[in-house]
Amino acid sequence: MYLRCLRKLQTEGVERISSNAMAQRFHLSSSQIRKDLAAFGEFGIRGVGYEVDALANHLRELMGLDRTHGVVVVGVGNLGTALSRFPGLQRDTFRVVGLFDTDPAKVGSEVAGHVVRPTEELADVVAETGARLGILAVPAPAAQASYDLLADAGVTAVLNFAPAQIKERAGTSVRSIDIRVVLEELAHRSIALDVP
Amino acid sequence: MYLRCLRKLQTEGVERISSNAMAQRFHLSSSQIRKDLAAFGEFGIRGVGYEVDALANHLRELMGLDRTHGVVVVGVGNLGTALSRFPGLQRDTFRVVGLFDTDPAKVGSEVAGHVVRPTEELADVVAETGARLGILAVPAPAAQASYDLLADAGVTAVLNFAPAQIKERAGTSVRSIDIRVVLEELAHRSIALDVP
Ligand SMILES: NC(=O)c1ccc[n+]([C@@H]2O[C@H](COP(=O)([O-])OP(=O)(O)OC[C@H]3O[C@@H](n4cnc5c(N)ncnc54)[C@H](O)[C@@H]3O)[C@@H](O)[C@H]2O)c1
């Protein structure tokens, strides 16, 4: 969670921030922040605060997030294509390492520098690349089966976009994303209703 | 926020939940939950709890969320198309009411039952439909200008997917979504590092 806050600050170009300012922005107590960061071996400079980039890098390193994590995408339709082509997923921490589809018209085509492969090859690609993250961008009826395929292949975390309830298996966490939930939060904030 | 929790429960098909169970799941104190819900005129049944659907509907009604909110999408490429075709945005609380693009090849084509219009028509459509929410699915260099267009048209909240820093204007809140932040949280949870 600190990383998420720090990332936000980084995207905004903030270079330094005091624990008080962080406390205000992210709704935490500043003493808790200082305590947690000290536990990571990070001590701010009194009156100045913390250096955002250095802090973020240190936390990422501690959490093993400075390696590149392979991501496989199942379902190369509109959403899958958009995600595969996203510049942020071509290098850095998360990198798309395989694209899979069942449509023979798509298998063999090239998207974002990858050749789309049939789902039968998913387990091999996961084994070769050590990818541990999967994205489901298939239609709802195919969601559970595609999740199972990812779980069988050894993927440990799945981001699901299909509007379907996924029966989770031990060892492969899944999170479903629904843009309506995001729109709801956005709508609340802009109506500025201070109701929880 | 309660609505978000309740929505999750609804998606999981949970019909009843006690304040203790809610407290556990959503990291709140159960007395705070009971107190807040009582302020909304909702009182659980001792030993039984709250009826999830009824509670969600009541809160939505209180917050004015039971109306349909119009959403306009700017940028009808892979991502814009996927979002426009999402079944969850065809009816219910949030409904796509207009699609806009600058590519003459796309303007005039039909996507998800809507004819893609040129961005010059955005202000009119927003005025006619009363849409207050916008989604930016344009390339990064076009993001600020597209946000400004939405703000000028009277949209009050924008969801931005372009990897670009948006200079926010008063009256039109903007939230940028980056799938990497979501992947990061997912990766943490599955590594099960209990570090914040
Ligand atoms: N969560 C959200 O907010 C949100 C937003 C937009 C779209 N969606 C959902 O994302 C999914 C993808 O949307 P889209 O517009 O890209 O759809 P699409 O129809 O364009 O693409 C789906 C792709 O999945 C492939 N496919 C089908 N079954 C498969 C299987 N078993 N294994 C691998 N590939 C398979 C198809 O061949 C196709 O290429 C849909 O379920 C859609 O409802 C969710």
Ligand SMILES: NC(=O)c1ccc[n+]([C@@H]2O[C@H](COP(=O)([O-])OP(=O)(O)OC[C@H]3O[C@@H](n4cnc5c(N)ncnc54)[C@H](O)[C@@H]3O)[C@@H](O)[C@H]2O)c1
């Ligand atoms: N936030 C994320 O995690 C994430 C994930 C995937 C894609 N993206 C981003 O979403 C955006 C769209 O991705 P995509 O794959 O659909 O791209 P795309 O190139 O397929 O589509 C972009 C569309 O925007 C249109 N467009 C360009 N300038 C415009 C303007 N001024 N007004 C209206 N329309 C305009 C283009 O004609 C095109 O149809 C990109 O910025 C991409 O980087 C973000």
